[in-house]
Amino acid sequence: MEDGRIHRADHVVLAAGAWSHRLAATLGERLPLETERGYNTTLPADAFDVRLQLVFVDHGFVVTPLSTGLRIGGAVELGGVDRPPNYARSKAMLEKTRRFLPGLKAAGGVEWMGYRPSLPDSLPVIGRAKASPRVLYAFGHGHLGLTQAAATGRLIRDLVSGEAAAIDPAPYRPDRF
Ligand SMILES: Cc1cc2nc3c(=O)[nH]c(=O)nc-3n(C[C@H](O)[C@H](O)[C@H](O)COP(=O)(O)OP(=O)(O)OC[C@H]3O[C@@H](n4cnc5c(N)ncnc54)[C@H](O)[C@@H]3O)c2cc1C
Numbered sequence: 001m002e003d004g005r006i007h008r009a010d011h012v013v014l015a016a017g018a019w020s021h022r023l024a025a026t027l028g029e030r031l032p033l034e035t036e037r038g039y040n041t042t043l044p045a046d047a048f049d050v051r052l053q054l055v056f057v058d059h060g061f062v063v064t065p066l067s068t069g070l071r072i073g074g075a076v077e078l079g080g081v082d083r084p085p086n087y088a089r090s091k092a093m094l095e096k097t098r099r100f101l102p103g104l105k106a107a108g109g110v111e112w113m114g115y116r117p118s119l120p121d122s123l124p125v126i127g128r129a130k131a132s133p134r135v136l137y138a139f140g141h142g143h144l145g146l147t148q149a150a151a152t153g154r155l156i157r158d159l160v161s162g163e164a165a166a167i168d169p170a171p172y173r174p175d176r177f
Helices: 017-025 088-100 142-161
Strands: 012-014 034-043 054-056 061-066 069-078 110-118 125-128 135-139
Touching: 012 017, 017 110, 017 135, 034 088, 054 088, 061 088, 069 088, 088 110, 110 142, 125 142, 135 142
Parallel strands: 012 135
Antiparallel strands: 034 069, 034 110, 054 061, 061 069, 125 135
């Protein structure tokens, strides 16, 4: 650990999102992980009376009413983990929303950028490291990491405990690249 403490474990699960390939590289493994960076702006809840999520497919963004406010989000940017956010992308989506929703109160928004850790075939990496069967990878869920997290957790549990996996883990094996 950064503070010098050492933890010993029978197994280690490497699930560090967009940074996972860098940690895997320390084990000598090259995995083609890239980040699809996404942006949003969360406006105060009274910005507009939106009751259902609005999806602007041709414009690549969605407007979602949340308990915390009205979120305008989308975009895919191949920008890695080191570059600073380019909030011009959030502003462009906000400006489009103003055009679609005349009267939108566009002030007071909180801008955000996040990472979608993605592989070229849009499938996650779930399985054992080449360097050691005690190291398991669980990353690269792209646009669907929140949705797929529980299933991945269960698959990792099955791999660690040696139980029959509920689904075939072969499509997710780390050595497929
Ligand atoms: C704009 C946007 C919208 C999205 N919408 C959806 C959606 O609607 N539905 C959906 O399912 N998914 C969605 N996603 C995708 C989802 O957010 C990701 O797939 C998910 O967060 C990936 O989870 P993770 O745990 O692998 O990585 P992360 O959530 O990124 O977590 C990785 C963690 O590892 C930590 N870490 C990194 N390096 C180290 C280290 N060396 N030591 C210790 N810790 C480390 C990081 O600090 C981080 O906390 C969206 C993503 C974005 C950007």
